[in-house]
Amino acid sequence: MRLTDDQQMLHDTAKSFLADEGSIAKQLRHWRDTSCKDGFGHQLWKQFAELGLTGICIPESAGGMGMGAAEAALVLEEIGRNLTPSPFLTTAVAAVRALEGSAQAERWFPGIVTGDTVAALAIDEGRQHDQNGIAMRAQKAGNGFTLSGAKQFVVHGASADLILVAARTGGSAGEAAGLTLFAVERDAAGMSVENVVLADSSHAARILFDKVAVDGGAVIGEVDGGAEVLARALGAGRAGAAAELIGVAAGASAMTLDYLKQRKQFGKLIGEFQVLQHRAAHLFGEIEIARAVAQKAAALLDAGDVRAELMVSVAKAKAGRVAALAVQEGVQMHGGIGMTDEYDIGLYMKREMVLGELFGSPRFHTNRVAELSGY
Amino acid sequence: MAELDLFRSETRAWLEANCPPEMRTPMRSEKDACWGGRIWVFQSPAQEAWLRAMAGKGWTVPDWPTAYGGGGLSAAEYKVLREQMAAIGARNPLNSFGISMLGPALLKYGTEAQKLRFLTEIARGEIRWCQGYSEPGAGSDLAGLQTRAEDAGDHWLVNGQKVWTSYADQADWIFCLVRTSTETKHGGISFLLFDMETPGVSTKPILLISGSSPFCETFFDDVKVPKDQLVGELNKGWNVAKYLLGHEREMISGMGLGGERQALGASVGPIADPVLRAEIASFDVDSLAFAAMSEHFLDQLKHGETHPAMPSMMKYAGTELNKARHELMMATGGSDALEWDSDRSRGGKTARDWLRTKANSIEGGTSEVQLGIVAKHILQLPGA
Numbered sequence: 001m002r003l004t005d006d007q008q009m010l011h012d013t014a015k016s017f018l019a020d021e022g023s024i025a026k027q028l029r030h031w032r033d034t035s036c037k038d039g040f041g042h043q044l045w046k047q048f049a050e051l052g053l054t055g056i057c058i059p060e061s062a063g064g065m066g067m068g069a070a071e072a073a074l075v076l077e078e079i080g081r082n083l084t085p086s087p088f089l090t091t092a093v094a095a096v097r098a099l100e101g102s103a104q105a106e107r108w109f110p111g112i113v114t115g116d117t118v119a120a121l122a123i124d125e126g127r128q129h130d131q132n133g134i135a136m137r138a139q140k141a142g143n144g145f146t147l148s149g150a151k152q153f154v155v156h157g158a159s160a161d162l163i164l165v166a167a168r169t170g171g172s173a174g175e176a177a178g179l180t181l182f183a184v185e186r187d188a189a190g191m192s193v194e195n196v197v198l199a200d201s202s203h204a205a206r207i208l209f210d211k212v213a214v215d216g217g218a219v220i221g222e223v224d225g226g227a228e229v230l231a232r233a234l235g236a237g238r239a240g241a242a243a244e245l246i247g248v249a250a251g252a253s254a255m256t257l258d259y260l261k262q263r264k265q266f267g268k269l270i271g272e273f274q275v276l277q278h279r280a281a282h283l284f285g286e287i288e289i290a291r292a293v294a295q296k297a298a299a300l301l302d303a304g305d306v307r308a309e310l311m312v313s314v315a316k317a318k319a320g321r322v323a324a325l326a327v328q329e330g331v332q333m334h335g336g337i338g339m340t341d342e343y344d345i346g347l348y349m350k351r352e353m354v355l356g357e358l359f360g361s362p363r364f365h366t367n368r369v370a371e372l373s374g375y
Numbered sequence: 376m377a378e379l380d381l382f383r384s385e386t387r388a389w390l391e392a393n394c395p396p397e398m399r400t401p402m403r404s405e406k407d408a409c410w411g412g413r414i415w416v417f418q419s420p421a422q423e424a425w426l427r428a429m430a431g432k433g434w435t436v437p438d439w440p441t442a443y444g445g446g447g448l449s450a451a452e453y454k455v456l457r458e459q460m461a462a463i464g465a466r467n468p469l470n471s472f473g474i475s476m477l478g479p480a481l482l483k484y485g486t487e488a489q490k491l492r493f494l495t496e497i498a499r500g501e502i503r504w505c506q507g508y509s510e511p512g513a514g515s516d517l518a519g520l521q522t523r524a525e526d527a528g529d530h531w532l533v534n535g536q537k538v539w540t541s542y543a544d545q546a547d548w549i550f551c552l553v554r555t556s557t558e559t560k561h562g563g564i565s566f567l568l569f570d571m572e573t574p575g576v577s578t579k580p581i582l583l584i585s586g587s588s589p590f591c592e593t594f595f596d597d598v599k600v601p602k603d604q605l606v607g608e609l610n611k612g613w614n615v616a617k618y619l620l621g622h623e624r625e626m627i628s629g630m631g632l633g634g635e636r637q638a639l640g641a642s643v644g645p646i647a648d649p650v651l652r653a654e655i656a657s658f659d660v661d662s663l664a665f666a667a668m669s670e671h672f673l674d675q676l677k678h679g680e681t682h683p684a685m686p687s688m689m690k691y692a693g694t695e696l697n698k699a700r701h702e703l704m705m706a707t708g709g710s711d712a713l714e715w716d717s718d719r720s721r722g723g724k725t726a727r728d729w730l731r732t733k734a735n736s737i738e739g740g741t742s743e744v745q746l747g748i749v750a751k752h753i754l755q756l757p758g759a
Contacts, residue, residue, distance in 0.1 A: 002674065257754055272758035277750035284749060285688040292671040293664035311663070318664040362660075369663070370656035373638035375646050 007071060013051060014075040021047060022084030024344050031085060032201040038159040039203035040085035042115075048088060049115025057096045057236070062105070063113045068302035069093075069236055073243035073294060080247020081254075083344075083351050085202055087118045089244060090155050094237035094359075095119035098164050098229050102220045104183045108162055120160035121233065122151035122184075122207055129153075129360040131166075131230060132176050136209065138167040144215035145169070147182065150208050155358065157205025158195035161186050164233070165209070170224050179226035181233075182218045189213070200350035231309070235301055238312050238359045242294040242319035245355050249287050249319070249326035252348035256280070256330040263335075276333060283322075283329055290315075290322040310372045313365040320362035323352045382452055386459045393428040395421035399464045408470040412503025413547045429468040430499045436474055439482070443490050444498030450677070472504045472541070473497035475626045477550050480619040484566075484607040493568070505571070507537040507551030507593060508616070515744050517552075518561050518613060522595060524553035531555075531567065531605070533575075533598040539738070543578040543591035546571055550619075556610050566612035569600045585730035586715075586723075623739050624686035625676070627693070634666030634693065639700060643707050655703055658696075665696055684752035691745040694735035701729040 003011065021027075021044060031039055048054050056072055058064025065071075072093045079088060091112060098121070099105045111117030125135060136149025147167055157163060163184045171178025184191070190212040193205050221229040257280060260271030270276060297315035300308035327349040331338035338345050356362060398421055402408065409415075409422050417423040429435050432446060437453045439445025448456065478497055481490055496502040513520040522535025533553055543549070548570055556563030571578075575598035580588035607615045638659040646652040672689055675681045704725055705712050712729075714720035736742040750756045 002678065002680075257756075260756060269757045271756040274747070277754075277756050278743065278746040280754055280756065281688075281746040281749035282691075284754060285692045288688065289661075289664050289668040289692060292668040296667035296670070311667070314660050314663045314667075317660045321660075366653070366656045366660050369638065369659050370640055370652060373641040373659065375638075375640035375644055375652065375655070 003074075007074060010067075010071055011074040011078075014053070014078045017047070017051060018075075018078040018082045018084050022079065022082045022086070024083050024347060028083045028085055028201065028347060037195065037203075038156070039197070039201060040087065040156070040159075044084075045086060045118070046115040048086060048092075049113065053088065054092050054115050055109075055113040056092055057100075058092075058109050058113060059100070062109045064096075064109070069239045069298035070295065070302055072236070072240055073298045076240050076243035077247035077250070077291075080244035080249075080351075080355075081251035083200075083248070083251070083347055087120075087156050087159075089237065089240045090121055091117070091119040093240045094121055094233045095162070095164055097236040098181060098220060098233035099183075100232075102229075103217065104220050108183070111161065117162060118156055118160045119162040119164065120154050120157045120205070121237070122154045122157065122163050122165045123230070123234075124153040125149070125151060127152075129357070129364055131234060131360075132179075132227075133173050134166050134168060134179060135173040136165075136167040138169050138180055138182065140169070141213065144213060144218070145180075145182070147184070147209045147212040147214065150206065152204070152206045153358070154205040154207055156203060157207055158193050158203060163207070164220065166226055166230055169226075176227040178224050179230060180223050181220040181226040181229045182214055183220055184212065184214060184218065198354050200347070200354045202351075202354060234359055235308065235312050238316045238365075239294065239298045239301055241355055241358050242290075242297065242312075242315040245316075245319040245323040245352065246287065246291050246294055248348055248352050248355065249290065249323040252323075252326045252330040252345060252352075253280075253283055253287060255345055255348070256326075256333050259334055270333075279329055279333075283326055286322045286325060290319045293318050310369065313360075313368040313372065316360060317362040317365035317369065320352075320356040320365070324356060324362075327352045379451055379455060383455050383459065386456055387462075389432070390459055390463055390465060393425075394460075394463060394465045395424055397421040398425040398466045398468075400466075401464065402466060407466075409466075409468060409500070410470050410503055410542075410545070411500025412545070413501070414545065415500075415503065425466070426468045426500050433498065435469045435471075435500060436478065436494075436498045439478065439494065439498065443482075443494035444496075445494075469500045471497060471500065472506060473502060476506060476619050476623055477504050479622045480550075480566075480615050481606065483618060484615050486603075488603070489568075489606065502548055503542070503546045505540050505543045505546035505549050505591075505593075507540055507549045509539040510536060511538050515741055517616070518564065520552055520554060520564065522551070522553050524555050524565060524567060524600065526555075527599070530602060531600040533567070533569070533595045533600055535595050537593040537595075538581075538590075540578070540591045540593040541589055543571070543593045544580055549576075549593070550606075552612055552616055555612075561613045562610055564612040564616065565609055566606040566615040567600055568604045568606060569598065573598050573600070575599070583730070584733075585727040587727070587731075620740070621683070621686065624690050627686075627690050627739055634662055634664075634669045634696065636663070636666050638663060639703060646707075651703075651706055654706070658699055658703055662696055662700065665692060669693070682753055684748050687740070687745040687748040688753070690739065691736075691742050691749070694732075695742060697735050698732045701725075701732045705729050 052065050055064030056067050060066040099108055108117060138145040138147050165182045165184050166179055168178050169180040190210045192208045196204050196206060198204055260276060263270045294315040297311040300311050330345045331349055334345050337343050409426055433441055433444055434446045437446040437448045437456055441447040481494055510520050524531040524533045551567050552564055553567050554563055555565040575596040577594045578591040581590045582588050640655045640659055708725050712725040715723040
């Protein structure tokens with residue numbers, strides 16, 4: 001895919017903004033070392049908004065940039081490269097795609113555009129992502145519903161103003177039919193939120209819903225039609241996570257290549273050793289391939305192509321595997337210092353593991369490629 | 376745009392009128408390809424008519440200049456021609472190392488007389504070429520070649536041996552790397568063209584593990600080569616050789632070998648063995664991703680935006696994937712696929728194809744050579 005002029009401009013903006021303001025020292029390490037309760041900076045989120053990035057996927061008529069997955073991917077690769085903690089993927093990409101076209105969009109889009117609102121997705125209930133395995137019930141009660149159950153791996157769940165909750169209004173666990181997506185506000189009664197710090201210092205929540213009452217207007221899309229809304233949000237979220245993973249892989253690989261050109265052992269630069277050269281060259285190719293398929297998947301999503309779902313899973317699986325290779329090779333080639341907290345390469349390894357799991361691991365998506373291909 | 380539309384409709388009409396119905400059916404195997412040349416026997420009148428018609432338009436080599444038998448088409452027109460041929464399922468009229476390998480090198484390094492003679496013969500499918508590069512002692516270390524050409528006054532006297540010469544026993548001419556100086560390794564190589572019927576040239580097919588013999592050993596014993604059959608400058612043949620190799624890798628990577636738009640598992644159907652299913656699914660992730668990469672690479676190539684070493688990356692990744700694909704096809708076929716000669720196995724096709732793919736990552740520069748090129752030219756690692 002070749003970039004249009006608009007895309008090139010967006011990419012240049014995101015690249016310099018994130019390298020300057022979103023750097024590991026200014027953001028990830030700063031918030032981690034000051035034990036911030038959110039794990040990201042609200043000030044930085046405001047800066048995202050000033051550049052229009054929080055509204056990247058929001059229609060121009062609602063004050064956004066009206067762009068798609070292809071453009072979000074350009075920003076996310078830079079986020080990945082700098083390990084910048086922010087609600088961009090969950091709020092500006094996945095949640096916006098869930099809300100678009102619904103009555104709830106009017107309520108939440110303005111705050112997202114201005115960088116005042118953070119949204120989170122409450123989907124997973126077990127240790128593995130499984131969108132159809134959702135068991136949490138939404139019981140009809142008068143004009144609304146009461147939600148009861150438990151969610152985990154709700155990224156930024158404790159910092160979110162809005163939580164999009166997938167629950168069952170019909171059917172049973174394992175079925176796509178009978179799911180409904182609800183917009184739940186942070187202070188809803190009956191919700192207890194445990195803020196959990198993950199391995200990469202990002203924050204996710206475990207949320208208990210004890211008869212949380214919402215009215216009929218909280219339903220996004222149709223009752224029992226949540227699978228469709230969820231597919232939109234997850235399609236965008238997975239394609240976005242793939243792009244961020246490619247940034248993680250590219251950042252880790254760049255650090256490692258620098259190291260191969262500096263570190264001397266046996267009187268030689270270690271980059272002179274063919275055993276390392278070939279592994280680095282293999283990794284280079286894999287990152288190129290992963291980027292190509294992530295771009296392809298984003299383009300198909302934006303075009304509403306029937307192959308989009310398959311290619312998004314190919315992209316998430318490939319990007320996850322390639323990023324894992326990049327960080328593992330990175331730590332190994334750095335040797336002992338790769339194990340120290342002082343060096344950033346370990347931070348890449350931790351981020352990869354979290355992002356790889358988010359919205360479905362490489363194994364989940366590999367299985368999905370088989371299912372979607374009819375075997 | 377209007378001109379291009381006119382070209383499109385004219386091309387469509389011409390193809391409809393001139394492409395025989397038989398040449399619009401998919402090739403059943405590599406054996407259906409037309410290679411042309413002096414000793415070529417056409418497999419059907421339709422194959423001959425199709426080659427003649429396309430050569431008459433210069434469309435065997437659509438983007439070469441008309442002065443050398445080409446079609447003189449612009450990049451946009453060439454694309455239209457390809458699209459229109461694809462639309463009716465027209466076969467490639469001519470397979471030729473002359474077109475894909477020697478031609479581009481002659482266009483860049485040949486004398487006017489060489490271009491007029493050889494390019495025109497290539498375009499018409501009148502000459503079939505083989506490539507005299509590898510030697511028993513010069514494989515990955517190609518520049519270590521020993522076949523020598525001595526200056527014998529009015530001709531070169533060539534002595535030595537080549538190996539892995541594709542279709543040498545069916546070729547009319549050879550483009551051949553020879554040593555004309557021993558002073559430096561790379562700076563003592565020259566690029567010669569000569570007729571395979573010249574006295575002193577002999578070939579011997581090599582039987583491969585797949586049971587076929589597409590390659591030969593080629594021997595030169597006091598072969599006299601006219602002086603004007605040197606391409607480029609004396610002792611500067613390595614530049615010509617590298618340029619040609621670049622085209623060869625581009626061609627290999629352009630075939631998209633290794634990536635398919637269709638999942639392998641989709642052609643197999645439900646797979647009972649969960650381990651095999653997982654392996655195939657994992658392969659399909661790689662293969663579908665590589666297909667996207669091929670598309671991206673070709674697009675960049677068309678716009679002249681690729682790094683010169685990218686074909687090496689593509690060749691490496693694609694050929695390794697293709698080998699993995701055939702390993703899985705053998706696993707899927709189980710003991711059926713092991714039958715070497717039976718009708719059930721279509722003469723052991725799965726097994727023979729599987730064995731053939733093992734050469735993918737050796738020929739045209741091994742995987743290890745390609746990784747070395749990427750490490751040096753793209754990653755700029757020291758001492759590579």
